[in-house]
Amino acid sequence: MFSLFSTTLLVGLLIFLFLSLQSFGINQEYQRGVLFRLGRVKETKGPGWYWLIPLIERVVKVDMRIITFALATQETVTRDGVAVRVNAVLWYSAVDPVAVVTAVENWQAAVIQAAETGMRDATGQSDLDQMLKDRTTINERLLKLLAETCRRWGVAVDAVEIKDLDIPEQMQRAIAREAEAIREKRARIIKAEGEQEAARTLADAARTIGEAPGALELRRLQTLTEIGAEHNSTIIAMFPTELLQAAQAIGKSRE
Numbered sequence: 001m002f003s004l005f006s007t008t009l010l011v012g013l014l015i016f017l018f019l020s021l022q023s024f025g026i027n028q029e030y031q032r033g034v035l036f037r038l039g040r041v042k043e044t045k046g047p048g049w050y051w052l053i054p055l056i057e058r059v060v061k062v063d064m065r066i067i068t069f070a071l072a073t074q075e076t077v078t079r080d081g082v083a084v085r086v087n088a089v090l091w092y093s094a095v096d097p098v099a100v101v102t103a104v105e106n107w108q109a110a111v112i113q114a115a116e117t118g119m120r121d122a123t124g125q126s127d128l129d130q131m132l133k134d135r136t137t138i139n140e141r142l143l144k145l146l147a148e149t150c151r152r153w154g155v156a157v158d159a160v161e162i163k164d165l166d167i168p169e170q171m172q173r174a175i176a177r178e179a180e181a182i183r184e185k186r187a188r189i190i191k192a193e194g195e196q197e198a199a200r201t202l203a204d205a206a207r208t209i210g211e212a213p214g215a216l217e218l219r220r221l222q223t224l225t226e227i228g229a230e231h232n233s234t235i236i237a238m239f240p241t242e243l244l245q246a247a248q249a250i251g252k253s254r255e
Contacts, residue, residue, distance in 0.1 A: 026050075027061065030047075030064050032045065032061070034101045037053070042057075066092070067093060069092075069112060071087055071089070071116055072087065073085050073087040073164075073166075074120050076119075079126055084128070086131075086166070088142070089161050090160050091160070111155055122141050123138070131162075142160050
């Protein structure tokens with residue numbers, strides 16, 4: 001009789017110890033626990049330790065830290081009909097533990113699926129040139145789509161950034177040819193503007209020389225001086241027309 005009582009007491013103590021351990025829990029600083037009592041949500045347990053009523057209450061823990069996830073590469077078509085392969089990086093976190101547990105079965109998988117779907121939609125609404133030159137606008141559009149979807153699940157999307165964009169090789173060559181043509185166009189425009197400026201300067205100089213008496217002869221003498229700096233040159237200088245005409249006039253007056 002005593003042995004049966006001892007065994008029963010020992011079993012009872014073991015069951016009590018097991019239930020006590022099951023009813024005791026600890027949440028880390030970054031964790032929140034959603035308390036269910038007989039299947040109904042009662043409250044949220046914050047950081048630190050807590051006690052539960054055995055067999056009546058249970059807690060579902062939610063990690064509140066920001067999660068970084070690299071989205072899988074998606075094959076889609078841009079608005080102008082170019083097939084591209086694009087991937088992105090997503091930063092998100094739980095902000096409402098109760099909604100995270102009760103609104104969606106697997107909240108992390110749901111956010112990732114929504115992000116991949118939104119990335120395809122944002123790519124389909126953008127042209128290839130916009131994706132190559134203005135990714136910020138696409139990131140903002142994608143972030144807006146995700147924020148509206150995930151808000152109902154108690155999840156906040158902090159940021160989403162398109163990381164890599166792969167386009168077909170033929171399109172890469174076409175873009176390279178276009179860039180080369182644009183650079184050649186700019187070079188020709190700059191050269192033409194330089195020639196126009198030089199012609200305008202020469203015209204102003206010619207006009208100034210024509211208006212000043214003797215300026216042309218001074219320019220000729222200056223040119224001869226510059227040519228004479230080279231000692232291996234032979235210079236044949238012509239007399240100015242005005243001197244020849246003056247000499248002829250003097251000769252005729254003497255006759």
